[in-house]
Amino acid sequence: MMPFFALPALASTLRIVSPDERIAATLDLSEGKPSLSVAFQGRTLLAPGALGIDFADSGPLASGLRVTGVRESQRDSTWKSLTGKTSRVRDHYREATVALQEEKAPRRRLEIVVRAYDDGVAFRYRIPKQAGWTDLAVREELTEFRPTGNPKAYALVLPNERTPYEEPYQTAPLRDLKEGALIGLPLMLSYVDGTALAFTEADLTDYPGIYLRPTGGVLKGHLSPRLDDSGLAVRGKLPKATPWRVLMVSDAPGKLIESNLVLNLNPPSVLKDTSWIRPGKTAFPWWNGYNTGDTGIAPAQTTEYHKWCIDFCAKHGIPYHSIDGLDNVAWYGGPIMPYGGGPITAGLPGLDVPEVLRYAKSKGVRIRVWMSSAAAKAQMATAYP
Template sequence: MKLFKNLYWVALCFISLPVMAQKRVTLKSPDGNILFSFTVTKQKPVYQVSYKGKQLIQNSGLGLAFKDSGNFAAGLNMLKPIYKTGNEQYDLVLGKTKHVNSNYQEVTIPLVESAAAKRTINIVVRAFNDGLAFRYEFPQQKNWTAYTLTDENTEFNIAGNPQLRVLQFDNYISAHEGLYDKMSFNELKENKLVDLPALFEFPGKVYMAVTEANLRDYSGMYLGKHNNGLISKLSPLPGQQEIKVKAIIPHHTPWRVMMISDRVGALIESNILTSLNEPSKIKDVSWIKPGKTSFHWWNGDVLPDTSFMPGVNFETNKYYIDFCARNHIEYHSVIGYGGFAWYSNNWPGYGEPGTYADVTKPVGSLDMQRVCDYAKQKGVGIHVWVHWHALYPQLDSAFTQFEKWGIKGMMVDFLNRDDQLMVKIQEEILQKAAQHHLFIQFHGAYKPTGLSRTYPNEFTREGSYNYENNKWRTTGISPEHDLDIAFTRLLAGPTDYHLGGFRAVPPNDFKTHFIRPMMIGTRCHMLAMYVVMESYLHMVADYPQAYEGQPGFDFVKNVPTVWDETKVLNAEPGQYLTLARRHGNDWYIGTINNSQPRKLTIPLNFLPDGTYKAEVYQDDNETTKDPNHLTKQNSTLKNGDILTAPLGCGGGQVVRLVKQ
């Protein structure tokens, strides 16, 4: 009997050997400022996050709920964690930075059920100097080959009562557009969905933004108030509310990302999202040409007095192509006219699907081949607008025809969902578009998650309440909202903001104009937005006569849309923001202001040695009466100089520095 007992304990110890005692696992960022702490309790795994000793995330649970196989949370054993030091250097085809040096510390924490099916899930954590990310990984295993997820119970139990900048929705169907709410964490309501990114400002000016990276074959995530904290909320698959994700194992979730710093500008500079995505799947990227584009829908399809009938025809498009060619604007958008699309359909308008559409057949008045041939002759690329409902049913034939015509890319619009099916549809569009050398601009779409590294033919996404709303909004988009976008949505990546409105008025004079919309914020504010807002296909959305001969248009013609380096020089959420971006040897500095006039100083100690010819566009004393008024000054600047930015109400300043 004694021998049997001894053998029993030897066997038990042998079976349990790989399982660690439930001790604490920690991971620090390379600079030691960010600390992730993890342990397994009887009820669920929990984690904490701190920055420079200040707790940001208190004990927060991790777990998953499955439809047919129960929850993965209680009764888990932790196997031996696997640590790794990572250093990845890579170049971006499109980005705020050309060369990225990504350093991180990583730990993989295997969790296995102590009973039942003994399923295994790994928690993989990466700590960077500017943030922390983790995800659930489902390794291949004998007794578990697929899953149906009903909830991802990832908690973010926020420490204290920080100030929030958040975009909230009532349901999962949206274009991800709205005005941001500013409130304390305790004021957040439980019945709202918080869109990502969400910005948290802790006492002592420590900032944390929560978002996600590498969203592929999974459902988009929101946050919801839960037990005085936050919990993940996943967009359900269409037609029901219970099931969020269906997947074959091996599989993994997107990264759950916390961007963290005591300098809010570091969040804007961060490349953490692209670093959490895979390298480019497009081997030959020589055809990928970022730039600016016309978009005459915004201005109301304005034409001068003509000798031809305006409409969906060659002559109307020729007018805008000629404008683009004269001013070195890389793309012209073929959209339609008067609310009706350029392709055959029986729809009542741009955004209202009917029973028939064929994007391979232009309407009878439009010769698409002639338009593309003429644009090519003029050195302009053609970019078309399409509703996704019209495009997706004929994806292969459409892209084949687009490539044959010579189209370079397209805006895919009215997506308005981020469930797993829609996420997969968008990746399929990117994949197949790349095969035909087509770029994509997603509209009515969820935020970026760094996928432009993997598919650099993704030029931009909308997902922001932008200047298109000036066509029908009674008060116009405010300079404060521009700043909200820059400190929240912009953290996720490029946004299409319908830039280029050249008719600024004082706020009290704003009127709703569907044709020739008005703007709030000065002309210099608009110029600076081309530097502040990240997009690889910025619009020049007004009509030709609104630009040519106008002060500041020379800057719009010259400003690039991709960058080799980005630095934030001044930043105060809700107040002002100054970004410096380098393209080749030249620098562009953009500053936007809220509605309170102020004067900022901009140290130029980031400049390399040498002198720069400076073109400075700024507000002046006349701007209060006429916000389109600006002054342009030429000077020579160098490292160590200090630039002064006098900013009017809703003002701005923009500087072009050309290396001499």
């Protein structure tokens, strides 16, 4: 790892440019208040937005800071991916890590890491180990994004932080979104010239997800609170790194799908043996509404229906078929939500699960079985002795 070096005394900004030089992230460190802006092909997409964290025991760490060092690096490597859209993934970026410290007591220290890729920008906070501070208690993240203009927003507006993330996306000009609405990620902004900017995150390890709230034209970060009603979002120990805050950028929305940015930012797999993982497409009846067309096959949780699906998979080279649910009734019974108590060790009357598995094996098709988490938790001892 490269050592920190001092930022020139007169410099108040640090510019991190992508390898192809189309994307630039600017970290402004003037007046002791760090902020981040992002430009694409010379055009500012995000005006300077505040950065910082609010700690429950010692208050916000977002101002009164001085730079104690800067470390710059770059990487260009390729690695093999077991799953995903490409078998080999290029990890190519330029990075800067800025070390900050409060000017006054208690002189807490914070690091901000910024990376620029050819398909976006990512940054995270690191709270290093330091004398007199061992326990982490985060109340809120103070990250702000300030999009320029009034692009079309594709927003997942949620009622609270405890939903299954299945609300329909809303489309509206960014500045028409309801003030203070809770927006789940990813959030995409689309400009009239085709430029697309998407907000998401990566490497959520022992840390809550982040939401965005539109407030006066600014998107303010909001961490999902802990379930113990403590008023905190995070408890932990130092040192600690937050998840990456990811800004995917492209000159067309469709190209965002081609990006491996999030994959690159997540940590490598810890599994030593991955031979049992067999990625592949699946037939997923729930997604197509159990549509059987004019085949005469009744759309239902029956042995006949699932054998028909298996035949379809075998014919078209689809390696998996999913057994899930129809309306609010799963293959093991219903209702699915709220959980109605159907046993997950057997199928509904008319659905012979062992026979479906036998038939699938004879056709060279593997079975993916879906169930709700509530059902699994309720019958953990029985289903997973």
